[in-house]
Amino acid sequence: xxxxxxxxxxxxxxxxxxxxxxxxxxxxxxxxxxxxxxxxxxxxxxxxxxxxxxxxxxxxxxxxxxxxxxxxxxxxxxxxxxxxxxxxxxxxxxxxxxxxxxxxxxxxxxxxxxxxxxxxxxxxxxxxxxxxxxxxxxxxxxxxxxxxxxxxxxxxxxxxxxxxxxxxxxxxxxxxxxxxxxxxxxxxxxxxxxxxxxxxxxxxxxxxxxxxxxxxxxxxxxxxxxxxxxxxxxxxxxxxxxxxxxxxxxxxxxxxxxxxxxxxxxxxxxxxxxxxxxxxxxxxxxxxxxxxxxxxxxxxxxxxxxxxxxxxxxxxxxxxxxxxxxxxxxxxxxxxxxxxxxxxxxxxxxxxxxxxxxxxxxxxxxxxxxxxxxxxxxxxxxxxxxxxxxxxxxxxxxxxxxxxxxxxxxxxxxxxxxxxxxxxxxxxxxxxxxxxxxxxxxxxxxxxxxxxxxxxxxxxxxxxxxxxxxxxxxxxxxxxxxxxxxxxxxxxxxxxxxxxxxxxxxxxxxxxxxxxxxxxxxxxxxxxxxxxxxxxxxxxxxxxxxxxxxxxxxxx
Amino acid sequence: xxxxxxxxxxxxxxxxxxxxxxxxxxxxxxxxxxxxxxxxxxxxxxxxxxxxxxxxxxxxxxxxxxxxxxxxxxxxxxxxxxxxxxxxxxxxxxxxxxxxxxxxxxxxxxxxxxxxxxxxxxxxxxxxxxxxxxxxxxxxxxxxxxxxxxxxxxxxxxxxxxxxxxxxxxxxxxxxxxxxxxxxxxxxxxxxxxxxxxxxxxxxxxxxxxxxxxxxxxxxxxxxxxxxxxxxxxxxxxxxxxxxxxxxxxxxxxxxxxxxxxxxxxxxxxxxxxxxxxxxxxxxxxxxxxxxxxxxxxxxxxxxxxxxxxxxxxxxxxxxxxxxxxxxxxxxxxxxxxxx
Numbered sequence: 001x002x003x004x005x006x007x008x009x010x011x012x013x014x015x016x017x018x019x020x021x022x023x024x025x026x027x028x029x030x031x032x033x034x035x036x037x038x039x040x041x042x043x044x045x046x047x048x049x050x051x052x053x054x055x056x057x058x059x060x061x062x063x064x065x066x067x068x069x070x071x072x073x074x075x076x077x078x079x080x081x082x083x084x085x086x087x088x089x090x091x092x093x094x095x096x097x098x099x100x101x102x103x104x105x106x107x108x109x110x111x112x113x114x115x116x117x118x119x120x121x122x123x124x125x126x127x128x129x130x131x132x133x134x135x136x137x138x139x140x141x142x143x144x145x146x147x148x149x150x151x152x153x154x155x156x157x158x159x160x161x162x163x164x165x166x167x168x169x170x171x172x173x174x175x176x177x178x179x180x181x182x183x184x185x186x187x188x189x190x191x192x193x194x195x196x197x198x199x200x201x202x203x204x205x206x207x208x209x210x211x212x213x214x215x216x217x218x219x220x221x222x223x224x225x226x227x228x229x230x231x232x233x234x235x236x237x238x239x240x241x242x243x244x245x246x247x248x249x250x251x252x253x254x255x256x257x258x259x260x261x262x263x264x265x266x267x268x269x270x271x272x273x274x275x276x277x278x279x280x281x282x283x284x285x286x287x288x289x290x291x292x293x294x295x296x297x298x299x300x301x302x303x304x305x306x307x308x309x310x311x312x313x314x315x316x317x318x319x320x321x322x323x324x325x326x327x328x329x330x331x332x333x334x335x336x337x338x339x340x341x342x343x344x345x346x347x348x349x350x351x352x353x354x355x356x357x358x359x360x361x362x363x364x365x366x367x368x369x370x371x372x373x374x375x376x377x378x379x380x381x382x383x384x385x386x387x388x389x390x391x392x393x394x395x396x397x398x399x400x401x402x403x404x405x406x407x408x409x410x411x412x413x414x415x416x417x418x419x420x421x422x423x424x425x426x427x428x429x430x431x432x433x434x435x436x437x438x439x440x441x442x443x444x445x446x447x448x449x450x451x452x453x454x455x456x457x458x459x460x461x462x463x464x465x466x467x468x469x470x471x472x473x474x475x476x477x478x479x480x481x482x483x484x485x486x487x488x489x490x491x492x493x494x495x496x497x498x499x500x501x502x503x504x505x506x507x508x509x510x511x512x513x514x515x516x517x518x519x520x521x522x523x524x525x526x527x528x529x530x531x532x533x534x535x536x537x538x539x540x541x542x543x544x545x546x547x548x549x550x551x552x553x554x555x556x
Numbered sequence: 557x558x559x560x561x562x563x564x565x566x567x568x569x570x571x572x573x574x575x576x577x578x579x580x581x582x583x584x585x586x587x588x589x590x591x592x593x594x595x596x597x598x599x600x601x602x603x604x605x606x607x608x609x610x611x612x613x614x615x616x617x618x619x620x621x622x623x624x625x626x627x628x629x630x631x632x633x634x635x636x637x638x639x640x641x642x643x644x645x646x647x648x649x650x651x652x653x654x655x656x657x658x659x660x661x662x663x664x665x666x667x668x669x670x671x672x673x674x675x676x677x678x679x680x681x682x683x684x685x686x687x688x689x690x691x692x693x694x695x696x697x698x699x700x701x702x703x704x705x706x707x708x709x710x711x712x713x714x715x716x717x718x719x720x721x722x723x724x725x726x727x728x729x730x731x732x733x734x735x736x737x738x739x740x741x742x743x744x745x746x747x748x749x750x751x752x753x754x755x756x757x758x759x760x761x762x763x764x765x766x767x768x769x770x771x772x773x774x775x776x777x778x779x780x781x782x783x784x785x786x787x788x789x790x791x792x793x794x795x796x797x798x799x800x801x802x803x804x805x806x807x808x809x810x811x812x813x814x815x816x817x818x819x820x821x822x823x824x825x826x827x828x829x830x831x832x833x834x835x836x837x838x839x840x841x842x843x844x845x846x847x848x849x850x851x852x853x854x855x856x857x858x859x860x861x862x863x864x865x866x867x868x869x870x871x872x873x874x875x876x877x878x879x880x881x882x883x884x885x886x887x888x889x890x891x892x893x894x895x896x
Contacts, residue, residue: 225664265751276730433612
């Protein structure tokens, strides 16, 4: 009876209670489900951060995926970035862009500028324990001269016997000689001062023994291109999670000292997500291949992070078709440079994070000519006057090609068009994909066009893009600039043996360019670097931040 | 068909006979469709190859680096076979494909098949989960909207789902990261697993939540509208009137009769959408650092990576043909008016 009574009397509320109980049980269940995630160190940002600090993990930002781990074959800066962290070179750049010893503890150049002798350090070993010897160096450089070599990175110097080896008439490159296990000698056909910077700095040494039995044509497909297990840079390769991140670990045998941080995660992210990760403390540093944008600076400073702008590696220019009848008078080209307010473009589009150059040598380079600074100032009246003096036909319509792909550059198109119109030139703008533009420029169909170029190395030599011997299709002188004095200055610069000789020739070239205006150099954007508060000893400069990666430390 | 045959109270030999006849018809039909698919695919591959070839520049142009000499670049182009006439390159490509070799990327020299395969699972995980989630949301919302059609609730739900489809994915994605990852710290900002972690199931699921939600917000409107109009359509049908006349309660009328009969158009649209699961979602993949096919496709277009581009387009073409065939077979199986 009582039982029945109880049941009956409570039956309406039991439902609700059961429901509430079930709800409570469910939330406990959900909580416990979430707990293991936390316990494993996943889930919340705090737990992840703590795990990262204990293990000595530093997170770096890269804005696109690497395409191969053999940097000689890469098409982009991303693979080369990873490449420089895992493979050594003969020489390297110090923070002020000066060349310093690396795998070579010293090198000598003969008085005639033809023979380069490198002495390698004795204690370098590959990650599998094999010593790094002059044979590895010789093998790597010889590979690049082979007729079947398909890499993007070339030895751009006339090494004696290179051509014969490429054509198959010689079994080896006669100009590459292994003197002993730790001495290698290169002989050039003619003095080429860019050899040190273009080659010794930019040519990574590969472990010859890891490629034993591999045909040259198959090296790009070798397992080392996807999983480089035999390395000798500051870091060793751990793994690559496709399109997500590259994991690297400290190399205990690194010749410049074992890096103090154990693990390096190079994350492949969009800028805006990298910004979010700086806020969640999942990101520690920008890199040369992953920098922040001018509009992010305020947010980053708001997070209490230090922002360091340094000269970047790109230079944006307005190409001029020097072959066109109407542009042959240099006063017309000077007028266009005077017509464009370059500082205003830097201030509005780059929020001030950029520099003006009048020749293609960056300000931090030891070869920069400070006399070019301040030339070609914004002066629309002078521009009009120069156009009139040159007899410019103000009814003539010219076209400005604007390539897609770089947002800042696209936005600069209409601004430049307006500046040129303001001095009376009739300018039509045409926007197209970059490859289409390149094809049309090379075919000589363009009047004016916007284009970016990069300071891949800090070498001052301009032969490949400004010498009259480098006209398209065989070269990069797509502006078809043919100036005998400039040609002479470039030739002198390459033939120079001492720094002073080379500096004199390059100073001369920069003044010629600032006067003859083969192209209008628009702006040289700065890279905006950010370092988290826990990462110590990392100092961004124009060469990047990795120049002393072995000295980096993490604080709590 | 099996069901129909099974339920019929007829002698065994007759059942067998019906089976046999259906099977013969179906097999012949499928075989014919598959045979037609082969020339179709060949024509598609020729047109695609031609169109890709018409794009200005080739993969060597895309590697341009002013420090390389033009001679060395020409050498590379020659070594990669890019200087051969288009028909030579096409025949070389298709004969390799016929042997099951998709070739090597002209950009990074890695095998094309590996590059596509390693992205299939992440792509299907992302796209499939998003589809399931959007269907789970679309059905209740669509049914409610249909039952209460033109009410304030219906209008509200319609506006909500349509704002989902109208907001650009990168905006929803970044807003999601900002709110749920940066501020509330509920989910990770990006990637498929914690970098350097063990990639456990829980970790992967945790990383899946945000990108899937972002995609579902975008897709739910399509399915919701479909469910809604389809349910409204069947509510007007005679069998619903009959069901009501029988005195069934409204819930049973809607769920048993109206909704069940409005599944067909939804299923057929799903069939058309299936190949889309493979092609991925570029923007979402980029924001969340997700290794999907969409990003590979965009990278290969910019790099003029013909072998990778051809592989992705051809796999998509095969999937379109197969899912069309599947839909047609399902029609025949479901709708007695359609025979082949």
